Amino acid sequence: MPDFQQLMREATRLTQEGDLQGATHLIQSALRGQQRAAEPAANEDVVIDVEAREVPSADPAVAHRLPGPARAPQARDTGSEPPPVAERPAPRRDTTDAPGAFVTGRHGGTGAAGRDYKLYIPPGAGTEPLPLVVMLHGCTQDADDFAAGTRMNEAARAQGFYVLYPVQSKQANPQKCWNWFKHSHQQRERGEPALIAGMVRSLMARHAIDPRRVYAAGLSAGGAMAAILAQTHPDLFAAVGVHSGLAAGAARDLPSGLKAMQAGAASAPRAGAGVPTIVFHGSGDHAVSPVNGEQVFGAVAAGDVQQDTPAVSGGRRVTRRVARSANGQVRAEHWRIEGAPHAWSGGSSAGSYTDMRGPDATAELLRFFREHPKAA
Template identity: 35%
Template sequence: MSVTRMVSALSRAAVGLCVVFAVLAAAPAQAGSWVHGSYSSVWGTRSFQLWVPTGYQPGEKLPLVVGLHGCLQNPDQFAGLSRLNEKADAERFLVLYPNQALFSNATQCWNFMFSVNQERGVGEPSLIVGMVQWVKSHYAVDERRVYVGGVSAGAVMTSILMACYSDVFTAGMVGAGAMYKAATTASGSLYAMTFGSIYSPDDRGYDAWACSGRPRRTVPVLVVHGTNDNVVNPINGTQTVRQFLQTNDYGDDGADNNSVSNQPTRVVNATSPGGRDYTVRDYVTGGVLLLQQYEVKGMGHAWPGGDPAFPFADPAGPDGTTLMWDFFKQHSR
């Protein structure tokens, strides 16, 4: 048996074991409450939390949002920072929060910089997708409306998931993050966060399309970044936009032919209720908003409009959670 087939067989066998483990760890909860669980495969074990919104009725198919925390965070902190559970209660969707393990990264960063986590079917992204499948098997999920969004390291992992699992996730949000394969080593990651990736966004756009198997589908992505981010250089936001525009140029018709333009169709300047100026760039193709970029003036490494009781909040900014959900709900498979 080839190594590829052997890994595939082991993965299939492990999935069955993982589901049993998760069922034992995470019995279904009442509406408007947490479900805590753990998911395991040949690629490791990670815990998760699932928010079941108020009013959930078994059998009623709801959208699912995967929320990915950043470094020095956990699901509770990201949920508090973003107020995503409150939005889920109001708009009626499930929220899955995967949790990075301390034994895998002492600062709880997702290990987006390593090649084992940058391809389909392996590493940490495969664990997150496994959790999604678990939720689908235990709750009524509208498979046409499964989304993923994150901040910082969680945002870079979002880029990987949107690149390599565009058949699973309908749309994504990259908040203070970076493009797919912005770095492939730990030292390269430090350089990319400080100065921007050394790699071409156009080349990475092709790589992202290839990671999902060169599909004929588009990948809607919202990119949000602060102009004063001194942790992840704002150029990473611009590179992320360019990369996913290129991915969509391939995805709409299978060719690099500028059928998806890298020029915005609309640019709007506005001010948040908290006083932050920001610029919005829309990239529309065929009547579909494929890419949207929010450039928040003066914001550092933060979640805009976040709860100031939690780290990495910029309460003066526009409400990042509302921006994310408003973008997501425009897209259905």
Template identity: 40%
Template sequence: MTKPIQMNMTEITRLMRAGQLSEATQMIQSGLGSAGIGGTPDAAPGAGAGASAPELPDMQALLSNLRLPGMGEGGLKGGLPGGLAGGLTGGFGAGLPGARASGPAPTLPEGAQWTWRRHQAAGESRDLRLYVPASLAGGPAAGLLLLLHGCTQDPDDFARGTGILEAAEQHRIIVIAPTQPSQANMNRCWNWFEARHGAKDSGEAAFLADLTRSIAHEFEVPPDLRFAAGLSAGGAMAVTLGAVFAEDFGAVACHSGLPNGAARDMSGAFQAMSQGGSDRGTGVGCRLFVLHGSTDTTVSPRNGDAVLSQALHRQEGLQRRAADAKLDGRAVQIGRYRDAKGELRIESWRVEGLGHAWSGGNPQGSHTAAGPSATQAMLKFFLG
């Protein structure tokens, strides 16, 4: 029998209605910590091997009916989960390590384009940044990358933090960076935890797949050279794309994200983030790069394991070879999985001492940390 988590929901509700989100978060964290959820990421929850997981409170019912300052009807509408802004251990976007407000657009090399567009499909409409590198003049693109920011971020901030535009210039890659508006999610998280946004014919995943096809057609980029990568909520959505729309992508990369189908509502999202999502859903069917920090307390490292496990269930018969290393001052556990023809299908990185931040990122962007460059590792995998 599961043990319910004891929380003063009346006081949490009062604090959130008063706009005191930090205080409300601390009270939620305290309740989860007393139940054994908010501890060390790699520690198994519960009192023992046979212990049942504690029951989470009905956060969906609480949050969806709240009216916070400056909000209209309808409450939060699923605005909290997603990692960077919505983690039970990460707060509501304030006070996170490396967090900073978005600034100006990145500096571009002469001849490059970083323009705004708008795309509509699958019942969704979003603004997006499109990067066409100057190095593309006179020749075809080496690839096309759909870049999905994390919660509280936007395309400019994420481009600065990842250094993706400099890397795209070097490798002759077109970058699509859509923005998630606060109208779709209060903290600008991609809604990976809502089933309708992982559907084949409508919702955010279907929109992003259509967007990728549209730009790829414009620049004549074939499916095997179309890639998707994201951080946290963006990483979870990249995994969904690689599972549901595997035929549209040559490879996807998940940095600090979650497995496909890890949650179907808000309370389930909280649980998956803190305890690890199940690997029972459909895994990534195209090539996969997955990176997770060993000390991530916002999205448990167990989620990186589940993303890998899902893909291995779908892509059977792969042979693993370990290639552990020390890169840029951090130990990295690397696993490479090849098929019978020798093709590298999956590569997994566990970066020791890395929390919930883009490894090797530029501190001019938010949610970055020192370490081996995730950007260069992903692009090497994509183009290898």
């Protein structure tokens, strides 16, 4: 609808001023048009919308737009409506699971009852069990975009692990955001956590995947969903990574989700389920407040011995906080990246929502995962 962006900008302004009732009214008015266009399966699958910003690229010829955890990125504010975002063609559904292939599949039923996915199968995959990394994209992204921006498939080819990219559908959320802010998607046997876990188990039954080395990570809305998976399925995931996301239970509905993105959860997020967690968050993130990264870390690291190590990585100053249990085991890391925006740190210009200047989040994520297999 032509005035959607204007309504959402006004709703963001009201949220920042503390008028959640007014913001909610505007968002619901705007979303009625969006939901009719997208034909969502359920009335509660609504979108949280935030003001998007852009990251200046290290290459002047490339501009990376920043995703809010629940909105399509906008063009620069020139006083005109942003151009429509072109839809990617439907991916070809491969029928063979050959090593080195990036195959497409589906788990669950039709429409919002299931989800498409892409799976990278590393060369040499066969009978020897290999790790699996589940990558949860941000809003408006898809598997190909997220794989290109994070370079995760290249790392999987070099190091030997599977990569699964569940894909959010527009029927479940018009902007393809994982519904982290809905109470119905924060439980073990309901909603998107159950769908993603079922997808993982199905692939484990078909491929030689090591059950002790199954991990999940995500950006923005995907990072928030990764934190939820650590809460709902600690038996399945050995460790998780949360990039520019929010803690599990930070919101229960639309108004509390908007408020959490601006100022963190109103109350302390529920304690972690013991799943080791690595967190990345930029201090210059204007879509999801950096306090959310601190809350994700705090939910896991409560009561642990913590130590800060300042450094410079990828041209940005970084503070790496490590939490260790009484026996010296690292249980959580928090990478606060000074000046970094709402984007994948150290990512590639081949994908959207990346900041090439920061430390290599993909490399550090995989290093953390290698250090944290499940106990035998």
